[in-house]
Amino acid sequence: MAKAKSLRKPGRPRSLAAREAVLEAAYQIVMSEGVGRLTIERVASETGVGKPTIYRSWANAQELAMAAFMAQPEEEFKLPKGSWKELLQAHLSSVIKTFSSSRGRQITLTMASAEQESELAKAFRNQVILKSREAGRKLLEQAIASGSVKSTFDIEAVLDMLYGPLFFRLLTGHQPLNSSLANHLVETLFEGIAVADA
């Protein structure tokens, strides 16, 4: 009888313990001091893991930061009952709360300083930045299906009108970031600003 083919590569497997220690230490540094203070050197010395071992998994400190965020995922957003408007406001409000934390600020900076092209950057964008936007998309699609909302608009633009302001304020800090923003955004979005024609 044929021998079972081994699915493993030859050689010593990568150390899971080292990987976890590195991701954890990186996360702590980023959260407490910011992405700018995350260096491979420091992670290596704090964890006792060798630098080459870290470089074997991540190409530079930005990648490591993204991986660290992805390894410590956000909790899921929960939706209360209510009208579509209320649902959307509640959702946006919780997203704002999440991103106005230190973690949110650091995530945004990390995204900004990363190379957009790399695979890891795309994964980070989708898993960490755009996950809530996808939740918003589902809400909108359900609202359309239920007939409470028009179906004629460009959904990508609408989504960005809801989530864009959040990151804009996070980056520039020109306006406060709180849940009343969620209400204003959704209110304006539903009603429009044009005066009602007679």
Next chain:
Amino acid sequence: MAKAKSLRKPGRPRSLAAREAVLEAAYQIVMSEGVGRLTIERVASETGVGKPTIYRSWANAQELAMAAFMAQPEEEFKLPKGSWKELLQAHLSSVIKTFSSSRGRQITLTMASAEQESELAKAFRNQVILKSREAGRKLLEQAIASGSVKSTFDIEAVLDMLYGPLFFRLLTGHQPLNSSLANHLVETLFEGIAVADA
């Protein structure tokens, strides 16, 4: 006879030529290779200006980058004739065109990587990032005054619904950045997405 009070500080005045050479070189580097490649060392060696001379004017490379952008200002936005909606679309469209350039991307990255607190960062934000937003504010206020548009909404939120999506897409690249976005944004903003009540 009373001595004329000197407005000048004692000692040799700072060299204007050095200042201009530094700003120009910094701008070239940022535009051609990105903010990340701008180092004081390099600017010093390319211009022949001493490092301490550069540090006397700017605290670090980020500040220099911001100063370089401010010294090379954007041209003004011109507004064609038309309805308020058309005016706003045209304005947004030209802002998008400006920021979707290499310069726009680098400005955004510079903003993202700067310390938000410093005086220079605030000036940069107001002069470079938010200048167009202020132009949009004027347009909106005029539209309100003319009665074509409601006056009940939160103008800050509305402005961020127009400009936020731009920077959001610039940073994450999840959606294309072109003038059709301007149209979708303004259209949705004026009309809202709620189904018209009977």
Next chain:
Amino acid sequence: MAKAKSLRKPGRPRSLAAREAVLEAAYQIVMSEGVGRLTIERVASETGVGKPTIYRSWANAQELAMAAFMAQPEEEFKLPKGSWKELLQAHLSSVIKTFSSSRGRQITLTMASAEQESELAKAFRNQVILKSREAGRKLLEQAIASGSVKSTFDIEAVLDMLYGPLFFRLLTGHQPLNSSLANHLVETLFEGIAVADA
């Protein structure tokens, strides 16, 4: 019933092919780039042999270098006919020719950088460095036996007066290394430098 006694050790035998490939690759590297450029890592990657396999046979790069030289032995020295003086000069001359090659230089450097104590180092010394000195000793002993040469001197010192200058010049390069040296050495050795007493 007793099992036939196996003459083999248990387990997989060492790969002769791997051993030969390693020695050959090491020799090539040492000859073309010098002992200092010989690293286990490089030999492993060039031959496709695993590093532990190499370490199983040699403790470090110096040992491997010595082993590589020993696996590629020098051809024997041939002696023409003539007086003892001529024989000795011819012998020294051929030794000088051999050692003034690239191989000779690398052998000397290898000896210099090796730990003197190890068994392999002693073997290397005897087989590679001192083999020609032993040939010289035989010549001298025959000359003594034949009565052409005194028997009162310290033969070790005399041998080192013949071979020492060679390695001295090889290491420091302060004087050229050619066959005229052989003549001068032997001439001076036979005659001495003291003025003949009346």
Next chain:
Amino acid sequence: MAKAKSLRKPGRPRSLAAREAVLEAAYQIVMSEGVGRLTIERVASETGVGKPTIYRSWANAQELAMAAFMAQPEEEFKLPKGSWKELLQAHLSSVIKTFSSSRGRQITLTMASAEQESELAKAFRNQVILKSREAGRKLLEQAIASGSVKSTFDIEAVLDMLYGPLFFRLLTGHQPLNSSLANHLVETLFEGIAVADA
């Protein structure tokens, strides 16, 4: 009247204190643990001098080792009274004593592992390795002038017959290194090994 030309180079002068601390630390390491244990990293951390500062003066650890030896020169050899033969024996004896120390062994290893071409290597060779050989040359020349010694031999070869055996034994360790060697060498050199003709 013409202004006095400045003899100094522009810029901050190199720190003498740093230079001395580095040379001293390097010397201590080499003497106590051997050339192989001298690393720039270690010298930097022990002295508090930055690595780039060290590299500004020396290209690698070997150069630093040579510089360290040159900064800690050998004491001069003193010559007692006696015949030329006795003088030469005394001199060689003291050279042997010097080089059979730990310092001598390390100097020889350093020479062996250095690039022969560099300026510093040549200086090291002349100042540290060949200084005593030059002293020996003077002795010989005086002996020739005084008529006690022939003038027909090749002085370079003769010098290497005296000093070569020393380094040969130092490197290979095949024979002991003590002052009786000095006597044998000089004895043989003066008298030759050929049987006296009738």
Next chain:
DNA sequence: TGCTAAGCGAGACGGTACGTCCAGTCTTTTG
């Protein structure tokens, strides 16, 4: 006219971090 204060360039300084190479060891699978 000469003094003085602050500018200027150059370049070395102590440092931090980079990303790489290599040494030797450990842990798998393979023959």
Next chain:
DNA sequence: CAAAAGACTGGACGTACCGTCTCGCTTAGCA
């Protein structure tokens, strides 16, 4: 069950910049 092979930890490499510090030398207002 030892050999083979790849990943491991860890030390050092040599380089790039950081931001600061001496230097010797302008430059320009003030006395």
